[in-house]
Amino acid sequence: MLPDIEKLLALQLADKEIRKLQEEIAALPGRVAAIEAKLAGTRAHLEKTRAAAKADDANRKKFEATIQDLQGKISKYRDQSLDVKTNEQYKALLHEIQFAEQEIRINEDRILEVMVDAEVREKEVKAAEAELKAETAEIEQEKEEARRVTAADQQKLAEWNAQRDGLRQGIAPDLLRHYERVARFRGSGLAEALDHKCMGCQVMLRPQTYNEVRNGEQVVVCESCQRILYFDPAHEVKAENAAEIAHVRRRPRPKADAAQAWFYRPDYPEEGEVLMVFVNRGDTAVRRIYEMHTGRQFGDVLLREGTYRLAFPEDLTDSAIRLNGHWEEEEMDAWGVEIPSDALDVLHKDLLAANRERHAPTHKERSAASAEHTAAS
Ligand SMILES: [Zn+2]
Numbered sequence: 001m002l003p004d005i006e007k008l009l010a011l012q013l014a015d016k017e018i019r020k021l022q023e024e025i026a027a028l029p030g031r032v033a034a035i036e037a038k039l040a041g042t043r044a045h046l047e048k049t050r051a052a053a054k055a056d057d058a059n060r061k062k063f064e065a066t067i068q069d070l071q072g073k074i075s076k077y078r079d080q081s082l083d084v085k086t087n088e089q090y091k092a093l094l095h096e097i098q099f100a101e102q103e104i105r106i107n108e109d110r111i112l113e114v115m116v117d118a119e120v121r122e123k124e125v126k127a128a129e130a131e132l133k134a135e136t137a138e139i140e141q142e143k144e145e146a147r148r149v150t151a152a153d154q155q156k157l158a159e160w161n162a163q164r165d166g167l168r169q170g171i172a173p174d175l176l177r178h179y180e181r182v183a184r185f186r187g188s189g190l191a192e193a194l195d196h197k198c199m200g201c202q203v204m205l206r207p208q209t210y211n212e213v214r215n216g217e218q219v220v221v222c223e224s225c226q227r228i229l230y231f232d233p234a235h236e237v238k239a240e241n242a243a244e245i246a247h248v249r250r251r252p253r254p255k256a257d258a259a260q261a262w263f264y265r266p267d268y269p270e271e272g273e274v275l276m277v278f279v280n281r282g283d284t285a286v287r288r289i290y291e292m293h294t295g296r297q298f299g300d301v302l303l304r305e306g307t308y309r310l311a312f313p314e315d316l317t318d319s320a321i322r323l324n325g326h327w328e329e330e331e332m333d334a335w336g337v338e339i340p341s342d343a344l345d346v347l348h349k350d351l352l353a354a355n356r357e358r359h360a361p362t363h364k365e366r367s368a369a370s371a372e373h374t375a376a377s
Pocket of ligand 1 (some may be wrong): 203224225
């Protein structure tokens, strides 16, 4: 392998680590904010409970004051009763006293109610205080952990950045520019040449190109995706084994009733090779179409009534091959106008496996062939 290619491989690894660390660091403030929001909720609950206890206390005082007033009135009536002249007047005063006594009993009952409530409230306040205390401690710990992770990430990031800068200096400027341009556009600037294909875009390489990459004497780029190609002899052996194994181990069969279904079609009008994805959303079906090799979306996201098999019959011709693959719709929306290379890889690999499966002899055919072979020898 060319030394420059080796450095580019190391650079690609560094770029990937740097991206991962940057994303992790960027996500941390959000995590801390979520933790603090939870704490604020617990604090609000405690304050509400305390306010309720305070209101109970105020009510109790009000009832006590009312009782005192009533008792004052009663003793006044009693004083007056000493001076009354007629039986009628006496009866009227007695009636007033009885009424005040009844009012006192009502207020005493109210006080009793409030006092029973107060016990419950007190327990509630104590529980809320304990919860807040435990949560505060927990949150401090979580924040500390977040700070620790960020610091560690930042240190790792600095190390990777230094390594990246060192690697960049050792690579021919033209090659580096090409790598960065392709990486910016496609997410990766390097691709392995394996099984006569560019693993970045899954396009077959011309035999001469493939041999040039294998020889490792010059820089070769994929004509289709422009990624810089490299060859790893260790993988080639594995690829051959994988092809063997693929005959034995079947690929998982896509579920016929899945709400999301991916298809490959080699003969889409105008566009040629495409990947199509249908999603059943209740009474409607949604379709997205992408160019097979670049993963670029074309046409609008189409919505029709009915499940996708009924809604898009013209797309599901006999040439359509059902593929394994599932992503959340939100994630697909986030892709924008291009399937990211990792998702595209999954689909390409499954298509390869599906094609192998279609062209592989069945078990019966293989047994027949070996029987013939035995008979001939
Ligand atoms: Zn390519």
